[in-house]
Amino acid sequence: MSNITVLFSRLFKIFTVTILVASTVVYSGSVMSAGDSLVIYSGRSDKFVKPVVAAFTKASGIKVVIHTGSSTSLLNKLKLEKARTDADIFISNDAGNLQRGNTAGLFAPVTNKIAAAIKPQFRGKENNWLGLSARARVLVVNTKAKDTDFIQSVFDLADPRLEGKIAITHSSNESYIAGVTVYMLSAGKERTRAWLKGLKQNSKGRVYNKHRKIVKAVARGKKVVGLVNHYYIYRYLNKNPNAPIRILMPDQESEDGKPMGIAWNVAGAAITKHSKHKDLAMKFMAYVSSAEGQKIFAEVNREYPTRDDVPAASMLPPVGSFKVAPVSMYKLGEERNATIDLIESVGMP
Amino acid sequence: MSLAVHYKNFTESSFAQRITLRSGLAPAVVVLAAIPLIFVIYSSGQLSTGGWLSLWTQRLPELLWNTLTLSVLVAIGCFILGVSAAYWISRRDFVGRKLSIWLMVLPLTIPTYVFAYIYTSLLEDEGWLGQLWHFIFGAQSVVPELYNVLGVTFVLSLAGFSYVFLLVRGALSVSQREFEEVARLHGLNSFQVFWRVSLPLMRPAIAAGLALVVLHTLSDFGAVSMLRYQTFTLSIYMQMNGRDSYEAAAGLSLVLVFLSLTFLILERFFRNRQRYYGSGKTRHIQPKKATRLETIAIWFWLGLISIFSFILPLAWMLSWSWQALVDGLITSVFWGYVGNSLFISIAAATLTVIIGLPVALYHARKRSVLSQFYLHVSSVGFVLPGPVIALGILAFVLAVVPVIYGGFIVLLLAMTIRFLPLAIQAEESAAQQLTPSIEQAGRSLGATAWQNLRRVTLPIIRGGMMSAWVLVFIDTLKELPATFLLRPTGFDTLPVRIWIEASEEMLELAAPSALFLVIGTLPILWFLMREQTDKNR
Numbered sequence: 066m067s068n069i070t071v072l073f074s075r076l077f078k079i080f081t082v083t084i085l086v087a088s089t090v091v092y093s094g095s096v097m098s099a100g101d102s103l104v105i106y107s108g109r110s111d112k113f114v115k116p117v118v119a120a121f122t123k124a125s126g127i128k129v130v131i132h133t134g135s136s137t138s139l140l141n142k143l144k145l146e147k148a149r150t151d152a153d154i155f156i157s158n159d160a161g162n163l164q165r166g167n168t169a170g171l172f173a174p175v176t177n178k179i180a181a182a183i184k185p186q187f188r189g190k191e192n193n194w195l196g197l198s199a200r201a202r203v204l205v206v207n208t209k210a211k212d213t214d215f216i217q218s219v220f221d222l223a224d225p226r227l228e229g230k231i232a233i234t235h236s237s238n239e240s241y242i243a244g245v246t247v248y249m250l251s252a253g254k255e256r257t258r259a260w261l262k263g264l265k266q267n268s269k270g271r272v273y274n275k276h277r278k279i280v281k282a283v284a285r286g287k288k289v290v291g292l293v294n295h296y297y298i299y300r301y302l303n304k305n306p307n308a309p310i311r312i313l314m315p316d317q318e319s320e321d322g323k324p325m326g327i328a329w330n331v332a333g334a335a336i337t338k339h340s341k342h343k344d345l346a347m348k349f350m351a352y353v354s355s356a357e358g359q360k361i362f363a364e365v366n367r368e369y370p371t372r373d374d375v376p377a378a379s380m381l382p383p384v385g386s387f388k389v390a391p392v393s394m395y396k397l398g399e400e401r402n403a404t405i406d407l408i409e410s411v412g413m414p
Numbered sequence: 415m416s417l418a419v420h421y422k423n424f425t426e427s428s429f430a431q432r433i434t435l436r437s438g439l440a441p442a443v444v445v446l447a448a449i450p451l452i453f454v455i456y457s458s459g460q461l462s463t464g465g466w467l468s469l470w471t472q473r474l475p476e477l478l479w480n481t482l483t484l485s486v487l488v489a490i491g492c493f494i495l496g497v498s499a500a501y502w503i504s505r506r507d508f509v510g511r512k513l514s515i516w517l518m519v520l521p522l523t524i525p526t527y528v529f530a531y532i533y534t535s536l537l538e539d540e541g542w543l544g545q546l547w548h549f550i551f552g553a554q555s556v557v558p559e560l561y562n563v564l565g566v567t568f569v570l571s572l573a574g575f576s577y578v579f580l581l582v583r584g585a586l587s588v589s590q591r592e593f594e595e596v597a598r599l600h601g602l603n604s605f606q607v608f609w610r611v612s613l614p615l616m617r618p619a620i621a622a623g624l625a626l627v628v629l630h631t632l633s634d635f636g637a638v639s640m641l642r643y644q645t646f647t648l649s650i651y652m653q654m655n656g657r658d659s660y661e662a663a664a665g666l667s668l669v670l671v672f673l674s675l676t677f678l679i680l681e682r683f684f685r686n687r688q689r690y691y692g693s694g695k696t697r698h699i700q701p702k703k704a705t706r707l708e709t710i711a712i713w714f715w716l717g718l719i720s721i722f723s724f725i726l727p728l729a730w731m732l733s734w735s736w737q738a739l740v741d742g743l744i745t746s747v748f749w750g751y752v753g754n755s756l757f758i759s760i761a762a763a764t765l766t767v768i769i770g771l772p773v774a775l776y777h778a779r780k781r782s783v784l785s786q787f788y789l790h791v792s793s794v795g796f797v798l799p800g801p802v803i804a805l806g807i808l809a810f811v812l813a814v815v816p817v818i819y820g821g822f823i824v825l826l827l828a829m830t831i832r833f834l835p836l837a838i839q840a841e842e843s844a845a846q847q848l849t850p851s852i853e854q855a856g857r858s859l860g861a862t863a864w865q866n867l868r869r870v871t872l873p874i875i876r877g878g879m880m881s882a883w884v885l886v887f888i889d890t891l892k893e894l895p896a897t898f899l900l901r902p903t904g905f906d907t908l909p910v911r912i913w914i915e916a917s918e919e920m921l922e923l924a925a926p927s928a929l930f931l932v933i934g935t936l937p938i939l940w941f942l943m944r945e946q947t948d949k950n951r
Contacts, residue, residue, distance in 0.1 A: 104903055110918045130904040133914050137655045138899065145812055149819050151903040235642050237652045271561060274642050277919065285539060287556070405656050409472060414644055 108136025164398025223263020844878020
């Protein structure tokens, strides 16, 4: 008998605690996601998004809830949710996902006035998304390594002389996939396939899960050359000014006089079609594409602003001083599945 | 006459109860548990022949090889660590024995992705182990990396050997001493006794422990994705996140389900063939007092294990959490994540234990092919990777009950389905003590079905329900992939934050969350250990 009493008093306690905790959290949760705040699905690192969001809240008084994840999985989530989504804004670290969302009809356009601030090549065709910060896919080279003079192109990474000496990231990295798309469209499928096979050989199956670690491996002399986004190099140099590394803008010269140019990509944002706060969302887009918002991107992450009137950080090679591969940003979305097929057919890790 | 009527009423009401409670409730739970599996089968049915062909030729051989090698290596690692520790601790009495038991169980509080993350950061050139390595082997030496099969084995063995330890120790503390004494009398030395008598006696427990470890390995997402080791689970996740269709991911999941089920059935088959029976008079083994030399040897080995499996990670968490505290990073926002985590874990544990009960009772009473089938189907949560379970539930909710979408209830459902097998297993083994005569006695004394359940059945399986609650609580607290996909907007739990901060290399933000997972699990673990010692006494 006493056993039962004990059991039930325990069950009762658990029950009470559950109810208590439930009601508190549900309560606090309902306060947190109260109807009037702006919800952002963010596929970028919190540390790049938070500063600009904080500045926006300070300037406008609009509260923001950030729901962080990977760009692709958040896009898939949007697609599944359709009209049930909470999201007002989708932020992606890559143009490919923005274009795919556009094709799937997930976004609503921004006004022409807001869009006009951004250079045309950095936004979606119907102003359905805006590129907010651009990055270049470049090489980082160890300055102490010998015999690196022949490296002029990303395609040189497949050269047998670099066996075991290259550092690359894994094949589900969005920047990496976008880069391969550009090479595939510029140099053709077969040449890119051969290149990927060479990369697989030269990396010996060891890929890095972080671009930061690629730069570090090159700086420490573990590897000779790495393929990264430009800002990782400057971030490392900022902390280690004497590191023996340099940036190499690839594919600027070639024997036939028609070099491919570097692969370019943008991170950006879009208003979701089913947003319940379109006016707030529009204010957010206006802010992040304003000179004030753009300056934060340029400063926090040393990316290239997508407005003409905001200069890039002073240590970067200025826009126009290097050749960019003429691949439109929306192509990164259209050709994404073809690129993944190509990468998988080679079996890259 | 009146007695006959009474008897008739009794059998009829019992028949009715059978319909509603046993035949009705159990299948309902099983159907719920099968939702993700149905999704996988449906979606992989959409995959074209060409799609299957390219999966089969391009992905499968490598994935199979990687996954199987990893499982075998992790099983070996956990066997060495878990069995050696359990054998010594239950056969020798030495200074600090109680402490050592705790040290062997504490790694359970650290999720695999935290292990992976901590060790990659410790092994960097400026990490503690990296510096130590350079100090010993010179500045030019290359610190070993974890991004290979051995590295993943290292991490998963440290994170999983405690399961083997717990089960084997449980078996050793009740196994009969006579066998070992007889072997001794016949002139075997202590190694021969271990190898030829004790080890075979431990076999069922070892098999159960290793099965648990292998299932965890097959469905592990955190460690393999941090260390970029291509197993089925990681490849499935990459398929899901790379493309806009889930068919290839579903196809791979289906193969993984077959793999795991084959393994489970094999394991059950071998375990059923190994039953040992002792005489009724079993004496618990009193551990022999250890000599001084033995004590040193035992502590050297156990100390080595716990330095790597708990002390070093804990020190890392403490040091970075201290940094966070000094920098003023532990704000009300952090306590919000703690609240979210505790809330979902308590709710999921409670719900899962209740939902698991009908299936466990059904099997304990019937032991039929059908009940066995129910048991297998409801273990889907253990066999499918977390991201796939989440996706299956997402698809189901959006198609069938879209009203609840985005709410907390969806996340709760996912956790329940994912950890249902844990609860059912614990409850079912407790329900085996229920002999039908006890329940029949209750009914014949005039108790209603509900009274019988409340006053006879539940008190008997109380211990099993408590362990079930604890196991589900711990695993929900650590759960990452399903929570990531299904959490309501802005509802971040500690694992989600660890993942986000870790992917941004914010050590001082990831550490307090990881530390809190350890602290939050401690009282619960203490409870579990107390139950175990009570049982063994």
